[in-house]
Amino acid sequence: MSEISRLADKITTALKKRVYGKTFYCPVCHLELAYADADADGLVVCPLCGVVIELADVWGHPLPVVHDVEINRVQPKARMHPVLTHAPVGLLPFALLGALFLAVVSLLAHLLPSGENALLHSNEFQALLQAMPAISQITLLLLGLSVGFSLFTGISGYVDWLRRYGGRPYKVIQLKIYLTIAFFVVGLAALLLHATGMVFGADGLVAASLNGTLMTLVYLGLLSVQMGVIAVLGHVGGYLVFGR
Amino acid sequence: MIDFSLSTEQQALVEKARDFTKTFVSPVAAKHDRSGEFPHEVAKEFFKAGLMNPHIPKEFGGHGRTVLDHLLVMEEISVGCTGIGTAIDANSLSQTPVIVAGNDAQKKEFLGPMTEECMFSAYAVTEPEAGSDVARVKTTATKHGDDYVINGVKWWITGGSVASWYFVLAKVDTKPTGFLVPADTSGIIRGAKEHNLGQHCSNTVRVTFEDVKVPSKYRVGEEGDGFRIAMDTFAHTRPGIAIGATGLARAALNLSLEYAKRRRTFDKKLISNQGISFKLAEMITKIDAARLLAHKSAWLVDNGKDNNREAAEAKWYASDVAMEAAVQAAQILGGYGFTNEMPVEKLIRDAKIYQIYEGATEIQKMVIVAKLMRLREV
Structure with a gap:
């Protein structure tokens, strides 16, 4: 069973890498985001919790620095x-x-x-x-x-x-x-x-x-x-x- | 003449190791920390890149690199992840007794294959009741004809369940003696992986020897040479431990610096606060000092000089610097230094072992004092 889950993990990781490229986690809500989500200034707004993150890469380690939070986010009128x-x-x-x-x-x-x-x-x-x-x-x-x-x-x-x-x-x-x-x-x-x-x-x-x-x-x-x-x-x- | 510069080859080695770290080590550091899975894939790449088993002499198919060269590589790897670094470099510890005290036949049989494929070996010396006090080991090796029969329990053996062979310290009567024991020998029982505070992907296990028959040709040196061989090994490997700790401290500094330059508090950059910037100044100064101690102790042993005191100084000081730098980094990052979604809290967990393994800090101080007592003045 552990072999199967290991294989599944390997396939998921490979697919994720292909689709998302390198990823990091929002330090506030733990959502996995792609490096490619950052704009030209290296800023990302977490789609889940709304924190504004400046993403730095330190020796291959992602270092998301939180600067702000979008607290008045647009909510869908009818879901x-x-x-x-x-x-x-x-x-x-x-x-x-x-x-x-x-x-x-x-x-x-x-x-x-x-x-x-x-x-x-x-x-x-x-x-x-x-x-x-x-x-x-x-x-x-x-x-x-x-x-x-x-x-x-x-x-x-x-x-x-x-x-x-x-x-x-x-x-x-x-x-x-x-x-x-x-x-x-x-x-x-x-x-x-x-x-x-x-x-x-x-x-x-x-x-x-x-x-x-x-x-x-x-x-x-x-x-x-x-x-x-x-x-x-x-x-x-x-x-x-x-x-x- | 003092020259602190690196040769062209050494500089190339550093850059190669740095690229390797950024490509293969750092990106999977958090994953292996969480899963505790042994980094086989990284080790294979490490081997392919020609960075594994650096000390094996050229005549046995190895790279024949110096201890200092090894340090240059391992500092870079340790900036990425010391857990992975320990896992993929544990071979150095078990290979060194063979290199310093083994005969040519042993080198050919045990070191030769390790230059052809990615394999592991382990240094099985520590026991439940004998860690720092190595001479206290209880494992016995009883002579039976042309063989020895080994019985005992080895504990916290790094790479113990992935090793193809072990360097085992056992007592023949009362004489500590070293043996090379193939891992597939009947009577060897490998325990479950230990769940340690840090360096999670480093494979640390208990290895039990029950009536393990080993031919005399696998004895390293003479009966009673074991303690000396173990100590000679540490003279080669402690500089490596010191540089691993230095690498970890560098990671703490890199992360703190990047964070402090970006994060804003009270309408200014974090680094603009003297309370923060002074921490960074202290960190880089101590890192430089730790690296110099490590390099000097490596240079001494490479040049055939006694480095016991310097290796102990380097190991003690660098491990304290690593611990302090990791804690300060967490302080600089504040709450973000405490969450496991950021790479800093892992550094604190990983740093602690440097003050313990391959001779605890207190043992290093004992070594230094022992040397000091023989001097009239310094």
């Missing part, structure tokens, strides 16, 4: 971003579950033996097959809502960034913007595949062909990428709001 954030985060897992369910039922429908008393011909399974188009439509709706809400979440986050954080180019916010765009674009691609019937047919099942299988794998892959992206987004956003 749209934190509220909206929960929509794409909450809906996507159900869309993924729906997609997995559709894929598994398709697999069973194609692989189960078709004898007189087989499960395939049972009343329950037949009822399930009849419900498949509806399940496919619900999955598509959940995915559509998740991707659609992500657009509003992104816009509200952008407005918050301009108002509350003064549009300062924090690495952590840049990362959030890039990830939001990635989530939206990947989500659109998945929506397109689903809505055009390239993955699930009118019967709600995957076509029993190589193309059908490949499309399903691509579709599930896109949803999985979205899950990963939104997990990182949620973690980074939570870190930005609550700190360490």
Whole structure:
């Protein structure tokens, strides 16, 4: 277990180094910030606690010197971003579950033996097959809502960034913007595949062909990428709001 | 003739070590301090940069550097992190008995491989009941035919669980004797890592020897030479401890200076307050004095002269300077010197061990007085 956590730590550290570069911690709220967050005068305003830090590097050791604190920071009038954030985060897992369910039922429908008393011909399974188009439509709706809400979440986050954080180019916010765009674009691609019937047919099942299988794998892959992206987004956003 | 300047090669060595510190040591110092994880990656880079195992003679594949050269490197590393410095340089302590008293076969077998890959060794002398009083060690080595069988417990062994071999001090009858013991020998039990006050990533463990069979060819010197070898080793290594402490004091000064030049209080820079600026003046003066003592003691041993008193002076004085500088740095930073989000509180924790290991401050004073008593005048 310690080996796994060590490996995870190594990967996280490498990724962080790639995205943030060298980092330091705000000495007041302990938020991890990037050296690159400092402006031309070496000043950084901590996005979490609002202290104004002059960053010095002493022999590779970060030395954040606190000069001031922004006590009258702009507060969001309506907390749209934190509220909206929960929509794409909450809906996507159900869309993924729906997609997995559709894929598994398709697999069973194609692989189960078709004898007189087989499960395939049972009343329950037949009822399930009849419900498949509806399940496919619900999955598509959940995915559509998740991707659609992500657009509003992104816009509200952008407005918050301009108002509350003064549009300062924090690495952590840049990362959030890039990830939001990635989530939206990947989500659109998945929506397109689903809505055009390239993955699930009118019967709600995957076509029993190589193309059908490949499309399903691509579709599930896109949803999985979205899950990963939104997990990182949620973690980074939570870190930005609550700190360490 | 007195010349305090460095040669071109030495200056290049300092710059190389400084770049290494800024690239590989300082950026991970806080992380290793928090995790206590041994800095394997830094050690590998240290080895690749040709900075590890500086004393190994050239004929055995090493760099054959002087003690003074070693000091120049270790001062820079210690500005970055003395925990990492101790972890990656503990080899020097265990290699020195082989270099000063081992035969060629021992040097080839134990030092040779260390020039080919990043490996560690440990100096297993201290025991639970015998720290400063080295001659009191209870570990025994009993002769059985052509072998010795070692039994005993070694305590606070730096690098003890990563070492490939140990220099062990044990008593043959009543005679303290040194042995080289491969770490994979049956009967060696390595204890858990100790959770110390500072220098967290330095690997300090208990090593137990239970009926550990060692061939006679691994005995260093003759039976009864052990105490002399241990003391000769300290003559080579105490200047290194002194310079580690000096490096730590430099880190304290660097941080204090940068902070005092930037931080504003009562509408002026902190450094404009005499109470603060005088602290900085005292720090740099004491650092210079500590470095001069360390360099002189290294120069003496490099030139084959007795440096016992000077090494003791350097070790005692520099460790006190490190402790004082770290505490003053925390005072200058105020509350920020007390939080573990800033690099200063770590310096206080790391500094303390300098007043203890490789002979406590009181032992250094005893060495100095012992030398002083033989003089008519100074």
